[in-house]
Amino acid sequence: MLDFIQSLKSRYLSIITYQISDEKQVTIYQQRIEQLILAESFLKKGAVGSTHSERALQIAVIGPTQVGKSSIVNLLLNNPIAGVSALAGYTVHPQGFMAGVSIQDCQWLERHFGDFRRVDMTSLSTQDYYAYSLTSSEKKLPTPLPECLLWDLPDFDSIDAAGYREGVLTTIGLADIIVLVLSKEKYADQSVWEMMTLLEPLNLPTIIFVNKLVSDSQQLVLSSLNDKWRQTRKDAVPTIIPLNYQSSGHLTDWPQAEFEAASRAFKEASVQRKPSEQSSYERAYLSQHWDGWLAPIREEEAAIKVWSQLLDSAVKEALTQYERDYLEHPHHYETFQNALLELLTLLEIPGLAKILSKIRRVLTWPVRQIFRIGRLGKGGGDVADVSQEINLLNQKAEHFLIQVSEKIIDQIDDEPEKAQWWKEMNAIMRSNRQTILAAFGQAALVYHDDFQGEVDEIAQRLYRKLQDQPAVLNSLRATRLTTDSAAIALAIKTGGIGLQDLIITPLMLSVTSLLAESALGSYIGRLEMELKQKQLATVKQQLFLEAMKVPMAKLPEQMEQSKRFNVSLDRVEQAEQQLKEKKHGLRLF
Numbered sequence: 183m184l185d186f187i188q189s190l191k192s193r194y195l196s197i198i199t200y201q202i203s204d205e206k207q208v209t210i211y212q213q214r215i216e217q218l219i220l221a222e223s224f225l226k227k228g229a230v231g232s233t234h235s236e237r238a239l240q241i242a243v244i245g246p247t248q249v250g251k252s253s254i255v256n257l258l259l260n261n262p263i264a265g266v267s268a269l270a271g272y273t274v275h276p277q278g279f280m281a282g283v284s285i286q287d288c289q290w291l292e293r294h295f296g297d298f299r300r301v302d303m304t305s306l307s308t309q310d311y312y313a314y315s316l317t318s319s320e321k322k323l324p325t326p327l328p329e330c331l332l333w334d335l336p337d338f339d340s341i342d343a344a345g346y347r348e349g350v351l352t353t354i355g356l357a358d359i360i361v362l363v364l365s366k367e368k369y370a371d372q373s374v375w376e377m378m379t380l381l382e383p384l385n386l387p388t389i390i391f392v393n394k395l396v397s398d399s400q401q402l403v404l405s406s407l408n409d410k411w412r413q414t415r416k417d418a419v420p421t422i423i424p425l426n427y428q429s430s431g432h433l434t435d436w437p438q439a440e441f442e443a444a445s446r447a448f449k450e451a452s453v454q455r456k457p458s459e460q461s462s463y464e465r466a467y468l469s470q471h472w473d474g475w476l477a478p479i480r481e482e483e484a485a486i487k488v489w490s491q492l493l494d495s496a497v498k499e500a501l502t503q504y505e506r507d508y509l510e511h512p513h514h515y516e517t518f519q520n521a522l523l524e525l526l527t528l529l530e531i532p533g534l535a536k537i538l539s540k541i542r543r544v545l546t547w548p549v550r551q552i553f554r555i556g557r558l559g560k561g562g563g564d565v566a567d568v569s570q571e572i573n574l575l576n577q578k579a580e581h582f583l584i585q586v587s588e589k590i591i592d593q594i595d596d597e598p599e600k601a602q603w604w605k606e607m608n609a610i611m612r613s614n615r616q617t618i619l620a621a622f623g624q625a626a627l628v629y630h631d632d633f634q635g636e637v638d639e640i641a642q643r644l645y646r647k648l649q650d651q652p653a654v655l656n657s658l659r660a661t662r663l664t665t666d667s668a669a670i671a672l673a674i675k676t677g678g679i680g681l682q683d684l685i686i687t688p689l690m691l692s693v694t695s696l697l698a699e700s701a702l703g704s705y706i707g708r709l710e711m712e713l714k715q716k717q718l719a720t721v722k723q724q725l726f727l728e729a730m731k732v733p734m735a736k737l738p739e740q741m742e743q744s745k746r747f748n749v750s751l752d753r754v755e756q757a758e759q760q761l762k763e764k765k766h767g768l769r770l771f
Contacts, residue, residue, distance in 0.1 A: 223355020282329030524641030
């Protein structure tokens with residue numbers, strides 16, 4: 183789970199850096215990043231707790247700016263060791279003070295803080311927020327603190343807090359007890375209660391110090407603070423310790439009653455801490471934010487799914503049009519006619535076939551040259567260039583892209599707040615348009631050449647069927663020879679203008695078709711239907727799936743990876759399964 187949370191945080195950080203420009207979306211993503219930082223730290227704490235049962239108690243002092251957090255730290259330690267300043271935001275690094283614990287008890291913190299460097303307190307620089315310090319503080323009596331590592335943390339509400347907030351959240355995540363420091367001016371601030379709402383699932387024992395109070399308003403502030411807690415959180419109101427304002431600006435000595443209250447509060451909080459229930463607290467926190475964290479991942483997956491559906495719909499529409507405009511069109515469908523032409527060749531009488539073929543080639547040369555010049559003038563040189571089917575297929579490919587582009591625009595218009603993915607997809611489509619069409623056109627030519635084998639097979643099957651009926655076969659051969667002889671004679675008389683190709687062959691094809699149908703009954707109809715079905719299946723697979731849908735389905739991979747989450751649903755499901763496991767808690771993988 184820890185690995186998944188860290189990966190998710192990394193993706194959010196990358197996307198908020200490189201993609202998001204909408205301020206509202208930036209705010210949402212920034213909140214999720216902070217939630218993930220806290221989750222990462224809390225999970226690390228659980229892992230350390232399971233292997234270091236004697237680790238030092240961690241107490242984090244938190245609060246908004248200018249409430250006197252560092253002064254409270256010094257008061258708790260009974261040692262003026264933490265830097266105090268009247269300036270807001272003076273403390274910008276996590277500063278740990280070891281009260282009755284040794285540095286050996288804190289070695290595990292280096293791994294916990296990850297990219298943060300541990301430096302001496304005097305070496306902390308405001309130019310580098312990725313640092314923390316550990317300082318030994320002699321435990322001077324009287325102090326209400328147990329033996330612990332006490333953390334003095336930066337504020338979480340100032341303008342500059344965004345820069346050092348990661349250190350604040352990372353330290354809070356490892357804390358066993360929270361000390362919330364407020365003042366009469368800041369106790370009702372929204373930022374305070376947003377933070378306390380965020381921490382609620384962690385079930386951290388909390389002690390509240392209300393600093394800088396004055397006697398005449400103390401009761402009112404404390405009463406209001408109690409109400410605020412009950413409005414915001416469901417757990418019991420924690421111990422609240424009031425500290426009155428001092429003319430010096432900060433307390434140097436404990437008032438007796440407050441000291442005793444603080445001592446009792448820390449003892450109770452230490453008892454409340456239940457490391458054995460850490461996994462349930464982890465699960466509660468993760469569950470609270472899970473849907474929000476995964477929302478953009480699910481949106482990406484949904485967009486990819488819709489993209490696939492758009493392509494499927496476009497394939498279906500293209501095949502419907504191809505079937506209507508070619509396979510079932512009475513004037514455009516030529517493939518079966520080509521099979522019958524091949525049959526005419528097979529019907530030539532052995533011995534005369536080669537002679538007649540040579541004569542036809544000589545006589546039809548002028549017309550074939552005219553056709554060749556016409557094709558070259560159009561930029562083509564292959565017989566497939568003038569195929570009705572090839573032209574129609576290329577038109578359908580154009581229509582395919584137009585249809586998909588229109589659907590993309592619909593997606594952008596329907597959900598403008600989620601339009602970024604589709605806008606980028608539209609741009610990628612435009613840039614790849616010519617490449618896709620060129621690849622489709624080449625695939626169409628290959629298909630056309632390869633499918634000639636199916637045409638030849640149909641002609642052979644027709645011929646074999648005719649061989650079972652010798653009388654019909656001989657009759658057709660005689661007709662074929664008579665027509666060829668008449669055509670050759672006519673061509674010689676008219677100067678060899680190629681009437682065989684222009685007039686006689688289409689006429690002969692019609693006659694042969696009628697004779698064959700009368701002889702073979704429904705057999706020709708079944709063969710034609712079979713050829714159409716094979717043709718439709720081949721066009722679907724080789725052209726509209728392999729040459730069109732497959733490369734277009736990969737277009738999302740061309741999106742800038744820094745702008746995408748790219749977290750697979752399998753990995754999400756694996757993490758969710760971990761979240762549901764209760765017997766042994768959340769495993770770290």
